Amino acid sequence: MFTQINYPSRLDYAAICQRPALEQGQLDALISDVFRQVRSKGDQALRELTATYEKREITDILYTAAEIEDLASKTDIALQKAIDHAYANIYAFHAAQKLVPNKIEVNPGVVCWQKATGIDKVGIYIPGGTAPLFSTVLMLAIPARIAECQEVVLCTPATHPAIFYAAKLCGVTKMAKIGGSQAIAALSLGTESVPKVYKIFGPGNQYVTAAKMYANRLGTAIDMPAGPSEVAVYADHTANPAYIASDLLSQAEHGADSQVILISTSSDIVEKTITEIKIQLAELPRKDLAEKALANSKFILVNTSAEAIDLLNEYAAEHLILACDDAEEFSGYIRNAGSIFLGNYTPESAGDYASGTNHTLPTNGFARAYSGVNLDSFTKKITLQSISKQGLEQLGKTIIDMAEAESLQAHANAVKIRIN
Amino acid sequence: MFTQINYPSRLDYAAICQRPALEQGQLDALISDVFRQVRSKGDQALRELTATYEKREITDILYTAAEIEDLASKTDIALQKAIDHAYANIYAFHAAQKLVPNKIEVNPGVVCWQKATGIDKVGIYIPGGTAPLFSTVLMLAIPARIAECQEVVLCTPATHPAIFYAAKLCGVTKMAKIGGSQAIAALSLGTESVPKVYKIFGPGNQYVTAAKMYANRLGTAIDMPAGPSEVAVYADHTANPAYIASDLLSQAEHGADSQVILISTSSDIVEKTITEIKIQLAELPRKDLAEKALANSKFILVNTSAEAIDLLNEYAAEHLILACDDAEEFSGYIRNAGSIFLGNYTPESAGDYASGTNHTLPTNGFARAYSGVNLDSFTKKITLQSISKQGLEQLGKTIIDMAEAESLQAHANAVKIRIN
Structure with a gap:
């Protein structure tokens, strides 16, 4: 079930860092047709496409304020408290990212500076499916609020109360009952009910991803290119195999295409982690998905921490857990990653939900060139000068x-x- | 020659803000073939494509350090001094954009922060053609240096000494003698001589633009989507018609597709500006290009400064000149623009060359969602947390x-x- 790679040479790194090939453009004809329908028939196209693809009947495209209120109120009280706590942390961390005024007199009488303004209209997509991603509502709608985006349109086919609770908490301005590529088309083109937005955020299946790429080619900005979620763990002899196993499994349960990598200087840690995974896996409700993801996992033994650094920088993991001695110093050598988790008590799931960092991060090696979602993602920086x-x-x-x-x-x- | 629009209603704004339609995907077959050749034959494809499309023979793809030194040294001494001055200003303004450390203890024992790391490998494209854009070398290679990008690859078919002088000054690591879509393909895919980069920057013709979009779909990041350059001037009764005319003409001389807009609360200013344009135009070496651009220009009279603000925010100009009383206060109402120039003594050409701000800016309304190039463009912001x-x-x-x-x-x- 696990691929073990012992002491690879520098020449093997490219193969180790290879992600599964992403489909390019295979869905273009289908997506182009969806956009054509939404462009020509607006809301009516959204009703028809939802009936065809999702077997759902919708009349009004938007939720009313009363409907949102009603659904939100059905959220379990303990969960409301958890969401409130996460909200406060995510808000605090993203508010700390505000542009620091940088007016400088470059030469006498030549003054230049930047200001950040929110993107006026943004769209957020929250998929339906097995996990109701209310956490993603927080991760996208909180920075949108801090950036003072004026219109925040959330499209989702999901109906879990917590999604509505989170959206209301974050000041989302409109919620639409639509999903799939037709939701992305509506955000990109606008319809009678759905405002045309300037940037679209959020995860989704291959249709949603293809529709976002299509929208991008039409001129709508998107958060970042998408790929399967992934974690790399670097563990030295100070790591705890049970903790590592739990982190690898929390990534693996996302889906069969999740990428899971362990890099270690200790063969003892690798072996014990594999044993731990087997124990913990047996108890998981999403065991089947996790098992499929683990089939593509890689457990790599390296000679030195320097080799690990090279390999990690080449891999450019979405999530990187550093379970090692003096993790903060080690992190100074990491040039490519989406988000870094330091030490034995910083599981990825902290950042997925509640520590304050954003969980919308570059996958598929895109961390070599892209940042994760942050306050910048919802603003434009305008330069000004006065001479x-x-x-x-x-x-x-x-x-x-x-x-x-x-x-x-x-x-x-x-x-x-x-x-x- | 000039379209005059007097007191438009809110309903006319969309039409006023319309840019010329950009060609989408018409070149895809050609670009795809160029990429296929570069992928399969590497440097040899670059030689063949350069011979075919540019009628130039090249043997070595890269310039040697001695060749760069030799070409750079041919730069006129006065121009060297000017470039040195611009370098210092652009460096100072972009260095002031460095991420301010933002480590915060979100909850007791939960510490989150960001760090910025340079994109390891970036590519810069500088076109050939009528204007040798050494200023664009500064605008892209200076922030790359501040970001500590490790490999900065500049591709250009141009041979003006100042391009080499600027590149050397900025610490560009490699220069390649290639242009057009084949240069973009080389940067995106890598060849024996040209390193594969993670992000490509720079202007170009329709082939270069299409190749950048194609590279982007393959996973290479790009600076931003491209469109014709544009300026909007807002002028109240305190403006100087001769200055406005000179600014509109400096945009118009870029090319026949340049977009030029004047919005004013004063009919007197509009009339006098038109008269001034005719006078100044007669003297210009690039008169023909400028005249063509002016044929698409719009001179718009509005009732109030509030109307002007609405229209300017909807237009989202690449360059916005505020030639009005208390321009800085007025700029506080501008939400959408690439770069703003305040007052009567701040011409766009200051920012184009030497004040310190970047001149690679979002055109075509993209300023609604995109920032111009700044230090962020050459870095990724990685989040870290320690619990x-x-x-x-x-x-x-x-x-x-x-x-x-x-x-x-x-x-x-x-x-x-x-x-x-």
Whole structure:
């Protein structure tokens, strides 16, 4: 069930870091047809597509405030308290990401700075399916609120009360009863009921993913490219095999395509972790899914922590758990990862739900170039500059010389006319 | 030559804000073939494609350090000084964007923070053509250096000495003699000479743009979607028509598809600006291009500054010049723009070259959802968290309740096993 790789050479790293190939464009014809229908028939297309693909009848596309209130109130009280706690932590961490004012006088009389403004209209997709992802509502709608996005439209085919409780708590402005690629088409194009948004966030199946890529090509921004969820654990001799096993399993239970990797300098830890996994797996309700994911897992023994660092930077894990001595110092060598969990008492599930960090993270090696969702994801940074007449007189020659060398005379003239 | 629109109603805004339709996917077959050749034949494909499309013979793909040194040294001394000055300003403004440490103890024993790491390998494309864009080398390679990107690969078919001077100054690590879609394919796929990079930046013609979109679908990040350059000027009665005319012309000279808009509360200013444009245009070397762009320009008279704000926020200009009384206060109402230029002595060309802000900005309304290039563009923000045993004991119930409500038992177990 487990692939064990002992002491790989640098040449093996590329193969170890290979993710399953993602399907590209195979669904394009289908998605393009869904977009065409939504573009031409608006809400009516959403009703028809929901009936066809989901066997659900919907009349109104949007939930009313009373419906949201009613569903939200059905949330178990203990769960409400848990969500409130997570909300406070996620809010605190994301609010701390606000742009620090950076007005600087670059030259005398030449002042430049940035300001961040919320993206006016954003869409959040929350899938239906086996796990009701109210935690993802928090992870996306909280930074949207902090960014002061004016319209936050949440589309979901799911009806779990906690999704409505979380949405209400976060100030989501509209909720739509739609799912799948038609929900993404509605957010991208707009319909009578669903506002056209400028950026779409959230997880989904292959249809939703393909629809987000399609929307992106039409000009709607998206959070990031998608791929199966993954965890890499680095463990030295100080790690606890039972804890590691529980982390690997919490990733494996997400789905059969989940990626699970253990890298260790200790063969003892690797063996004991495998034993622990077998014990803990037996008890899991989602045992079948986890078992399938474990079939693709890799347990890799390396000679030194330096080798582990190289391999981890090449792999660029979505979640990276450092179960090792002085994990914080070790993390200083990590250049590529979505989110890093330090030490024996920091399980991935803390960040998945409640510590405050975001759980929407780059998979599939995208952590080499992409950040996870953070406050920036819901804002644009606009640059501003203010130059005095004296400032322009000082800077003018530089601008004129460069503009003329680029053969852009009108650019030079815009300075000359002001200072001559 | 000028379209004048007087006192439009809110219903007209959508039409006013319409940009020319961008071609989507028409070049896909050609681009796909270029990528296929580069994938299968590497450097040899680059030689063949350069001979076919550009009628240039190249043997070595990369410039040697001696070649770069030699070309750079041919840069005019006055221009070197200008580039050095711009370098210092752009460096200072982008260095001020470094992530401020934000380690926070969200709950007792639950500490979360972000760190920014440079994208290890980035590619910069600088087109050939009529204007040798050494300024764009500065705008992209300076933040790459501040971000500590380890490999910065610059591809350009241009041979203007200043491009080499700027690249050397910025610490570009490799320069390749290639252009067009084959350069983008090389950066995205890698060849014997050109390293595969994780993110590609820079302007280009329709082939380059289509190739960047194609690379993006293959998993390479790109700076932002492209469109024709544009400026919007807001002018009240305090503005100077000659200055406005010079700014509109400096945008218009970029190319026939440039977008130029003037919004004003003063009919007198609009009329005088049109007169000034005619006078200044006559003297321009790129008069023909500018005239074509002006044919699509719009001069819009509005009743109030509040109407102007609405229209400007809907338009979401790449460059926005505020030539009005108390421009800084006015800018507080602007939610959507790439870069804002305040007052009568802040021409767009200051930001294009030397004030310190970046000139790679979102066109085509993309400023509603995208930031211009800034230090973030060359980094990823990784979240980290460190939880103590006591911290996890406090946070544990929240995580467990949420995980169990999402039917993810292994997520709950990862906490239970640590605190029970």
